[in-house]
Amino acid sequence: MLLVTPGPTELHKRVLEAMSKQVVSHRGPELRELYTSLVEKFRKLLKTDGSVFVLACSATGGIECAVSNIINKGDKVLSPVFGVFSERFAEAAKFYGAEITYLNIKPQTAPNPEIIKRALDERAYDVALLVYNETSTGTTSRELHEIVRACKERNVLVAVDAVSAAGGLPLKIDTWGIDVCVIGSQKCYAGPPGLSIITVSEEAWNKIRSSRRPFYFDLIKYKKSYEENRETPFTPAVNLMYGMDEALNIVLEYGADNWIKRHIDFANNIYEVLEKANVRLFAEKDYRSPTTISISLPNNVTDSEILKELRVKYGIVAAGGMGSMKGSLIRVANMGNLSVEKTVKVYDAILDVMSFKVDGINRQAIGDLEERLRKMGY
Amino acid sequence: MLLVTPGPTELHKRVLEAMSKQVVSHRGPELRELYTSLVEKFRKLLKTDGSVFVLACSATGGIECAVSNIINKGDKVLSPVFGVFSERFAEAAKFYGAEITYLNIKPQTAPNPEIIKRALDERAYDVALLVYNETSTGTTSRELHEIVRACKERNVLVAVDAVSAAGGLPLKIDTWGIDVCVIGSQKCYAGPPGLSIITVSEEAWNKIRSSRRPFYFDLIKYKKSYEENRETPFTPAVNLMYGMDEALNIVLEYGADNWIKRHIDFANNIYEVLEKANVRLFAEKDYRSPTTISISLPNNVTDSEILKELRVKYGIVAAGGMGSMKGSLIRVANMGNLSVEKTVKVYDAILDVMSFKVDGINRQAIGDLEERLRKMGY
The missing domain is CATH 3.40.640.10 (Type I PLP-dependent aspartate aminotransferase-like (Major domain))
Known part of the structure; x- marks a missing residue:
């Protein structure tokens, strides 16, 4: 897992x-x-x-x-x-x-x-x-x-x-x-x-x-x-x-400041790729969290069906919405021991699973996530 | 340790x-x-x-x-x-x-x-x-x-x-x-x-x-x-x-009831051996704890000098007194994964260290602790 x-x-x-x-x-x-x-x-x-x-x-x-x-x-x-x-x-x-x-x-x-x-x-x-x-x-x-x-x-x-x-x-x-x-x-x-x-x-x-x-x-x-x-x-x-x-x-x-910078760099690229993939991001641009990537789901899709497929098909365990957002969000950590491989794997899986449930998802957008991060030296 | x-x-x-x-x-x-x-x-x-x-x-x-x-x-x-x-x-x-x-x-x-x-x-x-x-x-x-x-x-x-x-x-x-x-x-x-x-x-x-x-x-x-x-x-x-x-x-x-019985059997034998060794036990007989063996020290000996020798000479880490009993007690756990070997080692060390500091300690009393416990099937 x-x-x-x-x-x-x-x-x-x-x-x-x-x-x-x-x-x-x-x-x-x-x-x-x-x-x-x-x-x-x-x-x-x-x-x-x-x-x-x-x-x-x-x-x-x-x-x-x-x-x-x-x-x-x-x-x-x-x-x-x-x-x-x-x-x-x-x-x-x-x-x-x-x-x-x-x-x-x-x-x-x-x-x-x-x-x-x-x-x-x-x-x-x-x-x-x-x-x-x-x-x-x-x-x-x-x-x-x-x-x-x-x-x-x-x-x-x-x-x-x-x-x-x-x-x-x-x-x-x-x-x-x-x-x-x-x-x-x-x-x-x-x-x-x-x-x-x-x-x-x-x-x-x-x-x-x-x-x-x-x-x-x-x-x-x-x-x-x-x-x-x-x-x-x-x-x-x-x-x-x-x-x-x-x-x-x-x-x-790794270096305390580099550790923080890695979180921010990864998040910026993840957000850009998700936007290119037509994924609806929950947070307004200026308020997006570099540690918790929050994805909005359309009304006809629940978090639990996405989470279940991620778990069963890819062995990936992410989280759903909480409180008033229960059911309508997917939350993915961008925290801790980040690696390019893991990150690409996670978002590739998310786009795959979402593409079957949500209209307009552009799965191919994942293509350059690895290259972007590698270019930055990760 | x-x-x-x-x-x-x-x-x-x-x-x-x-x-x-x-x-x-x-x-x-x-x-x-x-x-x-x-x-x-x-x-x-x-x-x-x-x-x-x-x-x-x-x-x-x-x-x-x-x-x-x-x-x-x-x-x-x-x-x-x-x-x-x-x-x-x-x-x-x-x-x-x-x-x-x-x-x-x-x-x-x-x-x-x-x-x-x-x-x-x-x-x-x-x-x-x-x-x-x-x-x-x-x-x-x-x-x-x-x-x-x-x-x-x-x-x-x-x-x-x-x-x-x-x-x-x-x-x-x-x-x-x-x-x-x-x-x-x-x-x-x-x-x-x-x-x-x-x-x-x-x-x-x-x-x-x-x-x-x-x-x-x-x-x-x-x-x-x-x-x-x-x-x-x-x-x-x-x-x-x-x-x-x-x-x-x-x-x-091990069996839930056997686990408890082992604590009590070990404690009973430890207390008897310590009494034979002329060690002053803190608790009155009817109130002695099977899990925490508490030894009183005479006024001229502090817990820290005994504890230090136990640690340095034998690699054994026990505890001292707390609150109003600070300085005047040695407390030894009889808890958890008890074994005859470990228990004999601990009390042999305690009697050794105490015999140099406290008058009248009979170190030889430890002799039959192992036999007593073995006889009971431990």
């Missing part, structure tokens, strides 16, 4: 092998070294000198951690909503007493600086919950740095869900001024599912110190354990950390 | 190999089959027909899940405290508005039915938070079933932390009437760290349905996902599930 769901992504052989190392004590020198290594690598990749923690939970747990630590009861929270995951961010915050203002973003797009500035100027907010890349629709806030700046200029604390963005889109935590950023292990860095990474700025710490916090996600406990012992407060998922560390080695060997 | 900390425990080669299988989509048939297999195996082992879920978090996350779902603001909660983990259970519940009555249990013992009945008769409670085996001190509530019955007779909902008990002590969720039970992956079942398993009774569901619940640990979401699709609501830790499933295969091949 060839896995191209937008997370988890296929794991490199080296990552799989790393996970099968014997477990060690979570209170011994081996774990301290492993944890420090992970933290330092994430600091480098995410471009931050601030706090970084690796949590034993999936990314939704990281989202819960973020909102439970930074939200106080009665906080005014701005939540731009453009898919399942931005909605989830707001839902999670509600439990901790956030007073949410939902900002519904036009379908097929993502928040842009203009829309957010307008909202920020209408009302004072304590916190903004921003999703960088909406995995459920394949739309991206390409100008996230401008949006963050607009928030920070108005003293709004910024939490970013960069789960399916980190590693596939530019991200500069400190320069941009992101206060809390949540990452998933199993997306563009191609680590195993089950870990979430969270960053915390000094300004966020000031708020967190005075907040009521649940037990498992209490960031003050993570900070204390790391500063005093280079440990996690609770038993970490040791074998997943082995795998993640090796996944980051692969990224760093 | 030979790992004998009371969790994580050393993983079987088969478990390590299982974890290095390629990841699959968390919304496909392979995951559904894996998850169903895990749930069915846990049902068998924990003797329940009720709900079982596998969470992507460590056991402390499972504890957070339990209290966040069953505690409503203002609930009267009985918390017998006899170590770090029983204290943690109460602390976690406080965030959700529990009004805790702490019942301090005599040091070196564990809650018994008499003490709990007396407390239950003094005041009405909504929930009791019980720890079966206190990993921080190596003391066990051997008559947990009587304690649970006493609670249920008084309409008190019972949540049990069986993290370091399940697989090493008898546990019958349905017969005993436990409403919510939390298990860890990395203890007596010898799975990889990073998963928590939780069971839920019908009575617990009645309460959960009307409670406010956080997002990541919302059990109603887990129930819905499982019933409708045999899936988890959020990305599961797929590779850890591979490992856990294989760990449970090993347990079931």
Whole structure:
């Protein structure tokens, strides 16, 4: 099977092998070294000198951690909503007493600086919950740095869900001024599912110190354990950390910026070829995600029939629509260990399967995808 | 290195190999089959027909899940405290508005039915938070079933932390009437760290349905996902599930009851040999844990000097004291894939190291540990 769901992504052989190392004590020198290594690598990749923690939970747990630590009861929270995951961010915050203002973003797009500035100027907010890349629709806030700046200029604390963005889109935590950023292990860095990474700025710490916090996600406990012992407060998922560390080695060997550039180059070419093939892309051009390729289906075709054929005929596992888009989208990951061979195989199969179901598909358009990518040195 | 900390425990080669299988989509048939297999195996082992879920978090996350779902603001909660983990259970519940009555249990013992009945008769409670085996001190509530019955007779909902008990002590969720039970992956079942398993009774569901619940640990979401699709609501830790499933295969091949009996037989013999060797055991006889062997040190010896020698001289990694017992205990796991060879090696090393530091240690007592265990057929 060839896995191209937008997370988890296929794991490199080296990552799989790393996970099968014997477990060690979570209170011994081996774990301290492993944890420090992970933290330092994430600091480098995410471009931050601030706090970084690796949590034993999936990314939704990281989202819960973020909102439970930074939200106080009665906080005014701005939540731009453009898919399942931005909605989830707001839902999670509600439990901790956030007073949410939902900002519904036009379908097929993502928040842009203009829309957010307008909202920020209408009302004072304590916190903004921003999703960088909406995995459920394949739309991206390409100008996230401008949006963050607009928030920070108005003293709004910024939490970013960069789960399916980190590693596939530019991200500069400190320069941009992101206060809390949540990452998933199993997306563009191609680590195993089950870990979430969270960053915390000094300004966020000031708020967190005075907040009521649940037990498992209490960031003050993570900070204390790391500063005093280079440990996690609770038993970490040791074998997943082995795998993640090796996944980051692969990224760093390739070069952090090159890794991101590869995602963008592949996506640009995939989108152009799909357009030439008369495939209807879901996202408007300026908002297309480089990590999650989202294809619209006509009303008479469902995602499940396309997905089933891809699986049965080609052994390719992609994803369908979520939430209000259930049934009408095909979502394909452009994440992690990208290769020309795999990518050509996937889109060749998609065009083949779609050509039997959707009128006007030009299967031949796939012809130059390989050449385009090879020309760019891939 | 030979790992004998009371969790994580050393993983079987088969478990390590299982974890290095390629990841699959968390919304496909392979995951559904894996998850169903895990749930069915846990049902068998924990003797329940009720709900079982596998969470992507460590056991402390499972504890957070339990209290966040069953505690409503203002609930009267009985918390017998006899170590770090029983204290943690109460602390976690406080965030959700529990009004805790702490019942301090005599040091070196564990809650018994008499003490709990007396407390239950003094005041009405909504929930009791019980720890079966206190990993921080190596003391066990051997008559947990009587304690649970006493609670249920008084309409008190019972949540049990069986993290370091399940697989090493008898546990019958349905017969005993436990409403919510939390298990860890990395203890007596010898799975990889990073998963928590939780069971839920019908009575617990009645309460959960009307409670406010956080997002990541919302059990109603887990129930819905499982019933409708045999899936988890959020990305599961797929590779850890591979490992856990294989760990449970090993347990079931050996026989679920035999697995528990082995823990108890090994512990009984270890305790007798340690007594003959003049080692001071921390727990009073009736409360000694079969899964966590706890050794008291005299005032002039610290746990870290013993642990260091065990590690450097023998490559054995054990644990020290926690909380108020920090510095003064050695804790050794009797969990998981027990073998006569490993056990003899560990206690031979402990007696050797202790004999240089603690007066009166009779090193020769180790002599018959192997023979005793062999005679019992191990």
